[in-house]
């Protein structure tokens with residue numbers, strides 16, 4: 001279903017939009033499942049079984065409804081060959097880490113400011129060492145309601161995935177020193193740090209990824225935001241994103257949002 005050139009686009013930009021990801025029938029069924037719980041993000045009702053152990057637990061607890069709903073969502077991930085696409089992006093075998101689905105009410109609160117996942121914030125103690133650059137999630141976000149600018153779209157800075165990878169790799173291999181980079185401002189500071197100049201220059205010796213990224217994200221230094229990376233998608237459309245890149249969950253100013261997510265990652 002997903003073409004080779006789309007995989008290339010996803011690897012390059014860190015984000016891929018897929019129109020009509022769900023058929024009308026599938027959309028109806030998914031909406032029915034999510035509306036049953038109308039669970040907020042991270043609530044226990046928002047999670048579905050995705051591996052044999054969890055399906056077994058549902059049976060033992062006699063949670064037949066959740067078992068059947070999970071089976072439907074899991075079969076959807078199989079039908080859409082999401083694991084194959086994830087394997088292709090990771091260049092190795094990956095696995096379904098979890099499935100969830102949740103509801104955001106109409107609100108003028110930002111869901112999340114510009115940030116990168118698998119990143120560090122503050123001076124936390126690194127007791128477990130630094131994150132392996134390949135241990136990130138590829139996220140499939142399936143919109144069950146229409147989204148647009150300031151209304152539930154997940155904006156993403158194209159190409160920021162490559163820079164984020166370079167940062168994680170550099171810190172992991174001790175080629176650059178740790179400093180926080182979860183928020184966009186910090187991410188930019190790390191890139192601009194003169195001690196890291198040589199590292200990034202040699203990492204991106206054939207391209208202008210850094211200059212282009214700094215240009216695209218200049219708005220943050222001016223205390224502004226931008227709608228340049230927003231998009232409109234319909235219920236049943238989906239996006240795939242490399243969570244390591246810089247992204248933002250926008251407000252849901254006009255309508256409530258229902259979304260399903262499938263996370264893939266490589267074994268740790």
Ligand SMILES: [Fe+2]
Pocket residue numbers: 112115116117243247
């Ligand atoms: Fe995130």
